[in-house]
Amino acid sequence: MEPRQLEAFAAVMSTGSITGAARLLARSQPAITRLVQELEAEIGYPLFSRHGPRVTPTAQGFLLHEDAERALAGLRQIHLRAAEIARGDAQPLLLAATSALAVGLLPQGLRRVEAQTGPVPIQLRTAAPEQVLHAVLTGAVQLGVCSLPLAHHGLQVHWIAQLPCVAVLPAGDPLAEQTTVPLAALAQRRIVTMSNPFRLRHRLDAELARAGRAPDRRDALIETNSSTSAQALVRAGLGVAVLEPLTAHGAPMEGLVVRPIDTDIPFFFGVITPPSRPLTAPVQALADALLQAAQLLPGFVQRELADHALLLDDGAAKRAAKPPAKRAVSRRPAR
Structure with a gap:
């Protein structure tokens, strides 16, 4: 299996045709066809169904x-790193984060680091929590910023933070006039919610069930895997949302208001790094800067690292969410 074969395969997948892949890679159509056929022969099954052209x-x-x-991304990274070494460039920070943390926390942490060190090369990928975990465990990235808990014993968790979820409402919604929104009122509305049933959604x-919402009201749900998409759906008047506060904090949308709710629904997140690998000074500085940035968020609570195992058990997570380990008081008003 050669890189050129994988490259041809990926190009056909991306463009949808042999012709498009040939144009993208500046090769002939017969060359692309041959490379894909060689890959199919090697792996033993067809990658494409062919219908004429x-x-x-x-x-x-x-x-x-x-x-x-x-x-292919790994190979490109090797080529780039080899060129950087030849030029004597500093190693880039290789980061992975869920979309909410990439929007609501990572920029503030990076800004703190660069205020001390000056500009640094950065490569950031956004992904689902499980994909961030995979990137960290395989060493593809040096640091991950992710929702917690994550079930892997060898993972290095550097700190755990807890924030209360918030209600996101259209500015003209009657509930937006209240300082704190009752969850029971939200339970009667159409809810824009996260699609992953095993994390915050659970x-x-x-x-919501305790607040009086019927568990089978699927007609009153809009599910998405992105908090930013949830905000856009709320702004379009399609419902209200209960979300982690990071997206609303980092990427506020005009026409929306964010309000605390009267029920504590905790969102847990933190910094993770590959197991058994010492941190470089820039990575340690970023981990510290991200914690400092998180401490400025309203309702921030820092959990003990020992709580991570408890959070894997939902019942224990509810108990662990109650008594704060360390609390930072913020005077910033909710939007």
Whole structure:
């Protein structure tokens, strides 16, 4: 299996045709066809269904594509790093973060680091929590900023933070006039919520059920995997949302208001790094800067590292969420 074969495969997947891939890679169509056929012969199954000049990815092709992209990205990174070493450049910070933390926390932490060191090369990828975990464990990145908990014993968790979820409402919504929004009132509305049932969504569903929401009201749900998308849906008048506060803090949208709710629904997050690998000074500085930035957020609570194991158990997570380990008082008013 050669990089040129993976490159041809990924190009066909991205452009949707042999012709588009040939144009993208500045090669002939027969060359692209040959490379893909050689890859198919090597792995033992077809990657595309062919209909004359058109090609359609097979189920196996879709499954292989993500790994091929990851492998090619790794090769590109090696080429870039080799050139940087030749020039004597500093090693870039390789980071992964969930979208909420990439928007609501990481920019503030990076700004703190660069205020002390000056500009540093940065490579940031945003991904789902499980993908951030994978990137950290495989060493593809030096530091991850992610929602917690994450079930892996070898993971280095540097700190754990807790923030209360907030209500995101259209500016003209009657509930927006209240200083604190009752969860019972939100439970009767159409809710824009996260689609992953095993993370924050699990705690939210449980609290909404306790507030009087029927568990089978799927017609009154809009599910998304992005807090930014949730805000856009709320702004369009399609519902109200209960979200982690980082997206609303880092990327506020005109026409929306953010209010605390009368029920504590905790959102846990923190910094993770690869196991058994000493931190470089820039990575340690960023981990510290991110904690300092998080401490400025309203309702911030720092958990003990020992709490991470408890958070994997939902019942224990509820108990652990109650008594704060360390609390930073913020005077910033909620938007």
